Amino acid sequence: MRLLAPVRRLSDVVNQVAIVVCVACILGMLAISFTGFLYTLFTGDALSWTYSLARLFLPWIGLLSSTIALHASEHVAMTLLMRLLPEPLVKLCAGLSLVAMAVFALLVIWYGWAFFQNATQVYMVSDNIQISRQWTAAAVPLSGVIFLLHLVHGFSLLEHFTDESAMIEEVLHAHEEESRS
Numbered sequence: 001m002r003l004l005a006p007v008r009r010l011s012d013v014v015n016q017v018a019i020v021v022c023v024a025c026i027l028g029m030l031a032i033s034f035t036g037f038l039y040t041l042f043t044g045d046a047l048s049w050t051y052s053l054a055r056l057f058l059p060w061i062g063l064l065s066s067t068i069a070l071h072a073s074e075h076v077a078m079t080l081l082m083r084l085l086p087e088p089l090v091k092l093c094a095g096l097s098l099v100a101m102a103v104f105a106l107l108v109i110w111y112g113w114a115f116f117q118n119a120t121q122v123y124m125v126s127d128n129i130q131i132s133r134q135w136t137a138a139a140v141p142l143s144g145v146i147f148l149l150h151l152v153h154g155f156s157l158l159e160h161f162t163d164e165s166a167m168i169e170e171v172l173h174a175h176e177e178e179s180r181s
Helices: 004-043 049-071 079-084 087-118 139-157 164-180
Strands: 122-124 130-132
Touching (some): 004 049, 004 139, 087 139
């Protein structure tokens, strides 16, 4: 158990970094798109490279945001089904879910690493802007590693193991204490 606490903290830190990277990618996309819009607005011509460059951020946003969703327990869960099952069966299904997520993460790492290594092409965004395909391919194995790291949180990743009424009470009391301060 002593080993789990630092690894869980690492998972939390990695999640915060993933959030920052996603926000930076979104802001980068917006800045590039807005630059293209302003250029078109003021000159009447279009910058051909803005769309191509902006879309290179999409794999990073999509894959990293899925790891953020896993960390926040905002993934697909069959909560209604789990509430109908007896508790021992719920624990078995939850354990199988975690194993399935681990297998998925390992497959993403395995095939993602091969994809990354074989991504030798270059995106020709424009005549002057050339970006290696490894830039987008790196998001695949990295997201698998983050998925695997987040699994150290265990059953707390699964929605049907959270006590919703206790969480609501905790949030309400936190807001009451803040308003008193």
